Amino acid sequence: xxxxxxxxxxxxxxxxxxxxxxxxxxxxxxxxxxxxxxxxxxxxxxxxxxxxxxxxxxxxxxxxxxxxxxxxxxxxxxxxxxxxxxxxxxxxxxxxxxxxxxxxxxxxxxxxxxxxxxxxxxxxxxxxxxxxxxxxxxxxxxxxxxxxxxxxxxxxxxxxxxxxxxxxxxxxxxxxxxxxxxxxxxxxxxxxxxxxxxxxxxxxxxxxxxxxxxxxxxxxxxxxxxxxxxxxxxxxxxxxxxxxxxxxxxxxxxxxxxxxxxxxxxxxxxxxxxxxxxxxxxxxxxxxxxxxxxxxxxxxxxxxxxxxxxxxxxxxxxxxxxxxxxxxxxxxxxxxxxxxxx
Amino acid sequence: xxxxxxxxxxxxxxxxxxxxxxxxxxxxxxxxxxxxxxxxxxxxxxxxxxxxxxxxxxxxxxxxxxxxxxxxxxxxxxxxxxxxxxxxxxxxxxxxxxxxxxxxxxxxxxxxxxxxxxxxxxxxxxxxxxxxxxxxxxxxxxxxxxxxxxxxxxxxxxxxxxxxxxxxxxxxxxxxxxxxxxxxxxxxxxxxxxxxxxxxxxxxxxxxxxxxxxxxxxxxxxxxxxxxxxxxxxxxxxxxxxxxxxxxxxxxxxxxxxxxxxxxxxxxxxxxxxxxxxxxxxxxxxxxxxxxxxxxxxxxxxxxxxxxxxxxxxxxxxxxxxxxxxxxxxxxxxxxxxxxxx
DNA sequence: CTGTTTAAATAAACGGTTTTAAACGCCGCG
DNA sequence: CGCGGCGTTTAAAACCGTTTATTTAAACAG
Numbered sequence: 001x002x003x004x005x006x007x008x009x010x011x012x013x014x015x016x017x018x019x020x021x022x023x024x025x026x027x028x029x030x031x032x033x034x035x036x037x038x039x040x041x042x043x044x045x046x047x048x049x050x051x052x053x054x055x056x057x058x059x060x061x062x063x064x065x066x067x068x069x070x071x072x073x074x075x076x077x078x079x080x081x082x083x084x085x086x087x088x089x090x091x092x093x094x095x096x097x098x099x100x101x102x103x104x105x106x107x108x109x110x111x112x113x114x115x116x117x118x119x120x121x122x123x124x125x126x127x128x129x130x131x132x133x134x135x136x137x138x139x140x141x142x143x144x145x146x147x148x149x150x151x152x153x154x155x156x157x158x159x160x161x162x163x164x165x166x167x168x169x170x171x172x173x174x175x176x177x178x179x180x181x182x183x184x185x186x187x188x189x190x191x192x193x194x195x196x197x198x199x200x201x202x203x204x205x206x207x208x209x210x211x212x213x214x215x216x217x218x219x220x221x222x223x224x225x226x227x228x229x230x231x232x233x234x235x236x237x238x239x240x241x242x243x244x245x246x247x248x249x250x251x252x253x254x255x256x257x258x259x260x261x262x263x264x265x266x267x268x269x270x271x272x273x274x275x276x277x278x279x280x281x282x283x284x285x286x287x288x289x290x291x292x293x294x295x296x297x298x299x300x301x302x303x304x305x306x307x308x309x310x311x312x313x314x315x316x317x318x319x320x321x322x323x324x325x326x327x328x329x330x331x332x333x334x335x336x337x338x339x340x341x342x
Numbered sequence: 343x344x345x346x347x348x349x350x351x352x353x354x355x356x357x358x359x360x361x362x363x364x365x366x367x368x369x370x371x372x373x374x375x376x377x378x379x380x381x382x383x384x385x386x387x388x389x390x391x392x393x394x395x396x397x398x399x400x401x402x403x404x405x406x407x408x409x410x411x412x413x414x415x416x417x418x419x420x421x422x423x424x425x426x427x428x429x430x431x432x433x434x435x436x437x438x439x440x441x442x443x444x445x446x447x448x449x450x451x452x453x454x455x456x457x458x459x460x461x462x463x464x465x466x467x468x469x470x471x472x473x474x475x476x477x478x479x480x481x482x483x484x485x486x487x488x489x490x491x492x493x494x495x496x497x498x499x500x501x502x503x504x505x506x507x508x509x510x511x512x513x514x515x516x517x518x519x520x521x522x523x524x525x526x527x528x529x530x531x532x533x534x535x536x537x538x539x540x541x542x543x544x545x546x547x548x549x550x551x552x553x554x555x556x557x558x559x560x561x562x563x564x565x566x567x568x569x570x571x572x573x574x575x576x577x578x579x580x581x582x583x584x585x586x587x588x589x590x591x592x593x594x595x596x597x598x599x600x601x602x603x604x605x606x607x608x609x610x611x612x613x614x615x616x617x618x619x620x621x622x623x624x625x626x627x628x629x630x631x632x633x634x635x636x637x638x639x640x641x642x643x644x645x646x647x648x649x650x651x652x653x654x655x656x657x658x659x660x661x662x663x664x665x666x667x668x669x670x671x672x673x674x675x676x677x678x679x680x681x682x683x684x
Numbered sequence: 685c686t687g688t689t690t691a692a693a694t695a696a697a698c699g700g701t702t703t704t705a706a707a708c709g710c711c712g713c714g
Numbered sequence: 715c716g717c718g719g720c721g722t723t724t725a726a727a728a729c730c731g732t733t734t735a736t737t738t739a740a741a742c743a744g
Binding site: 047049050051052053054056057062064072073075078081082085094096097099112113115116117118140141225226229255258261262280281284285286 | 389391392393394395396398399404406414415417420423424427436438439441454455457458459460482483567568571597600603604622623626627628
């Protein structure tokens with residue numbers, strides 16, 4: 001590194017002022033076209049690198065947007081992130097990603113760091129147990145927040161997520177329509193708004209079909225393949241012998257199917273399984289997974305757009321924006337076999 | 343947002359200078375303990391937020407480290423990233439993540455952005471076709487680079503990756519040991535150093551066992567589950583009827599197994615399949631995948647450590663650091679059946 | 685009193701942006 | 715022909731919020 005090239009370096013070699021250089025590089029009409037070209041050419045020749053922290057110190061806009069979710073490696077979030085990324089890219093915003101792994105503290109650290117860096121805004125899928133203050137911390141310091149996938153009460157910020165209650169009832173109804181009566185719900189927790197909504201959707205569908213709700217058919221657990229895989233043992237040993245499972249998400253469903261297959265049963269024939277999310281993977285699982293599309297791409301795109309709009313001054317409506325889930329029927333579900341115990 | 347709280351705000355309310363406040367907040371021994379406590383207390387009370395861009399403008403250290411890989415949602419990279427994250431976290435470094443999707447341009451943009459933000463260093467798994475200049479751009483501007491997973495010739499920067507040639511030969515030897523003679527290699531490309539190394543490992547193992555190398559048994563393709571799934575058709579229609587497949591990675595292997603299962607064959611019994619990487623998922627696939635551990639966690643941890651060491655002034659040795667892969671035998675491989683065609 | 689410590693203040697960076705002011709060329713008018 | 719006025723370019727300087735050398739002031743020991 002010979003020497004840092006800055007505006008003044010360019011200015012000196014050309015015999016103009018730094019102000020002129022600054023304006024020229026940003027295509028200001030205040031500087032003559034001929035001067036502008038000369039300056040740009042020189043900047044290129046010298047390998048000038050724009051110093052964003054200096055600029056942002058003055059302008060108080062950093063071009064940085066933070067995104068924090070439970071786990072970026074989880075395909076559900078990954079698909080949302082992909083949508084956010086492509087939306088932000090088009091606006092030349094840099095985005096900083098982080099997992100919080102449902103640690104409120106890790107999440108707060110991230111928000112704090114983002115504030116220190118002068119982040120322009122933040123998109124978050126809040127950690128379980130996030131106090132509203134942690135979100136207000138961002139807002140109060142001039143960094144607007146948008147929530148995705150999960151809600152938090154007592155805040156008026158825009159929220160984008162799927163309609164969980166409705167989505168799960170779609171899956172449950174599908175199974176009921178196939179003749180199933182003993183339907184377990186596998187994976188996830190009831191400690192989040194999402195969890196409560198999903199359980200509610202499951203309960204509602206059963207009640208509407210006059211099926212008694214048996215709480216012991218609710219098997220909570222990690223929302224991962226591993227979690228589904230391990231739940232299989234519990235699932236298969238239930239005294240009520242469920243013939244179908246509504247899973248928290250596709251990962252749990254695929255894990256559960258693997259676990260069921262290990263036990264010598266054939267998922268889709270002996271046991272019907274539904275997923276949730278419709279990950280890319282769902283279509284190539286064996287058997288192909290019946291699931292509910294949860295609008296990941298929509299959530300990501302709309303959330304990013306909403307934030308960008310807010311940053312450019314337009315008044316976004318706060319409150320919840322629900323995406324309508326859709327049923328995707330494949331081979332992991334089938335009609336109830338006449339004599340499941342015979 | 344009532345008003346931005348800065349050092350001078352604290353200084354004024356306490357009747358001291360900003361210098362004293364700055365020093366106090368960083369626990370400098372130059373300020374009396376009593377004063378320091380008063381200042382810290384006041385900072386907390388006012389909700390002061392440290393402005394990193396201002397500080398970094400002065401100190402020319404930003405605490406930002408960039409990481410760019412092909413695709414952060416790919417579990418192989420995801421596992422590396424997890425290791426990097428936990429290593430950097432411990433040093434309270436902020437890290438900025440990006441995909442380049444093998445676009446050299448997207449990668450260059452990222453490096454450029456990182457330079458503008460004053461990044462302290464960058465860890466990259468270079469895009470296919472990355473010119474050495476793009477890495478030198480970082481180095482020349484005082485931002486040290488570390489390469490992971492892939493090599494680039496003509497550079498003297500530290501590189502951390504698995505020993506691909508050796509690793510694939512482990513898998514191939516395992517299959518040969520089980521009696522297989524017609525072994526296909528599925529997925530991936532030969533356009534990267536990694537690709538050439540892996541193919542070489544496969545070829546070497548066959549030659550050593552006096553098995554003729556048949557180029558038509560090489561089925562290149564995307565390095566994804568989808569890619570493996572789609573390759574199944576091609577694989578099953580090969581005239582030589584391979585009895586086993588060495589796959590580019592676990593994703594391709596799992597996809598291929600799904601494709602084989604769809605065709606009514608049983609992977610692990612009718613066709614032996616090996617993966618590569620040993621993702622968490624490999625162990626719970628059905629059948630559990632025989633694969634080669636590729637040292638993701640080691641690669642990530644060592645690369646991060648190397649960068650941090652370099653930043654703190656120690657002289658890291660440049661050049662390639664190879665991680666030794668290890669065989670993981672599970673149920674997706676088995677002995678050659680006596681009469682595969684009968 | 686002088687010479688050291690110790691504690692805190694002053695002021696100059698860091699590298700841009702932006703407001704304000706000055707220089708310049710050109711025009712029309714008296 | 716000289717001068718005020720105007721529009722276009724460019725220069726100068728203040729500012730953004732920190733850090734850090736350098737000074738200053740106070741306290742204390744010899």
